[in-house]
Amino acid sequence: MLKGGFGKSTFASTLGGILGDFRDHDVLVVDLDPAGHLSTGLGYYTRENESATDLSDVLLGDATLDAIVKNPGHGFNFVPSLNLDDVTDELSKDSVLASDLKVKQELVDKHLGEQYDYMLFDVPGTRNKLTNNAVVAAPNAILPLMPAPEALNGLRETATRLVAPIRAQLPGEFEILATVPNDLSARIDHQTKDRKLLEAMNTQESFASYLLAGRDGVDAQQGTLSDDYDLETVLDNHIPPFARIRPDEWNAIDAGEIDPPKPPIRHTGAIGDAYENRQPLTAYDPENPQLEYFGQIADIIEHGGIVQ
Ligand SMILES: Nc1ncnc2c1ncn2[C@@H]1O[C@H](COP(=O)(O)OP(=O)(O)OP(=O)(O)O)[C@@H](O)[C@H]1O
Ligand SMILES: [Mg+2]
Numbered sequence: 540m541l542k543g544g545f546g547k548s549t550f551a552s553t554l555g556g557i558l559g560d561f562r563d564h565d566v567l568v569v570d571l572d573p574a575g576h577l578s579t580g581l582g583y584y585t586r587e588n589e590s591a592t593d594l595s596d597v598l599l600g601d602a603t604l605d606a607i608v609k610n611p612g613h614g615f616n617f618v619p620s621l622n623l624d625d626v627t628d629e630l631s632k633d634s635v636l637a638s639d640l641k642v643k644q645e646l647v648d649k650h651l652g653e654q655y656d657y658m659l660f661d662v663p664g665t666r667n668k669l670t671n672n673a674v675v676a677a678p679n680a681i682l683p684l685m686p687a688p689e690a691l692n693g694l695r696e697t698a699t700r701l702v703a704p705i706r707a708q709l710p711g712e713f714e715i716l717a718t719v720p721n722d723l724s725a726r727i728d729h730q731t732k733d734r735k736l737l738e739a740m741n742t743q744e745s746f747a748s749y750l751l752a753g754r755d756g757v758d759a760q761q762g763t764l765s766d767d768y769d770l771e772t773v774l775d776n777h778i779p780p781f782a783r784i785r786p787d788e789w790n791a792i793d794a795g796e797i798d799p800p801k802p803p804i805r806h807t808g809a810i811g812d813a814y815e816n817r818q819p820l821t822a823y824d825p826e827n828p829q830l831e832y833f834g835q836i837a838d839i840i841e842h843g844g845i846v847q
Pocket of ligand 1: 541543544545546547548549550572576662663664721722723804805806807808810811814
């Protein structure tokens with residue numbers, strides 16, 4: 540749910556592998572991105588002739604979920620992205636509210652807790668009908684962020700245009716379970732792009748305001764929180780411990796008193812290699828050191844939030 544290329548699809552397949560393969564939960568991963576990068580990365584085509592049964596048939600009530608579910612063989616079931624541009628067109632004909640509820644009604648309400656313990660939705664970087672459907676259907680988000688200047692702008696856009704309106708319509712329900720830095724490679728005791736991202740995430744009131752956009756006392760446009768909020772607590776509740784750096788730690792880093800930490804998730808060649816090999820990282824390189832941290836994100840999903 541962020542502008543392109545920060546790791547959403549990578550997180551979806553890796554977390555699917557952790558929860559389904561390593562932890563034996565019944566997991567369904569759904570590719571809701573018309574570009575279908577996740578589907579490609581698991582070995583599926585994203586276009587077939589229009590008569591193929593696809594997600595639009597399920598959402599319109601003409602087919603069952605089982606008719607479109609695949610088993611890539613990595614511990615989770617998978618709904619590939621197939622003809623999704625047609626799905627968005629179909630949904631756009633419906634009245635606005637009803638069309639945003641389809642994924643919840645047809646996938647989540649019918650199958651979560653029955654056939655599946657967890658459903659993970661991979662969404663496109665731009666907002667469309669399917670993004671709306673995803674946030675309504677799966678109101679617990681994990682947000683990866685890469686150390687690029689546009690990451691924070693992307694998050695502000697997501698917060699003000701998607702999260703805040705959704706929270707206004709579904710009060711109290713939509714949670715950002717964790718926001719996670721991804722693809723880190725530079726040191727953080729100098730003014731690198733990695734440092735800029737980690738420092739913004741770990742110190743800025745505006746960053747916290749994006750996470751809480753739409754809540755009382757939060758102005759994500761201005762980037763401010765009312766006095767009812769304690770900044771450090773908000774950040775503790777949204778940044779996994781492995782990426783959380785508190786003010787005294789920044790001081791110690793800058794004074795050269797401690798070795799600068801190298802927080803996860805690190806830039807990892809095996810992630811690209813796994814994609815080329817059409818496998819999730821959990822299957823391609825099950826001993827990869829970064830999987831420990833994906834495991835901690837899976838813990839957050841299992842607990843429904845960060846446990847201090
Ligand atoms: N930690 C990492 N180390 C190395 N490469 C990574 C890492 N995370 C993601 N990548 C690579 O970065 C690219 C973008 O990642 P990914 O496709 O998961 O992002 P996305 O948010 O789904 O993008 P889009 O919005 O385009 O769907 C991919 O080529 C992926 O293999
Ligand atoms: Mg993607």
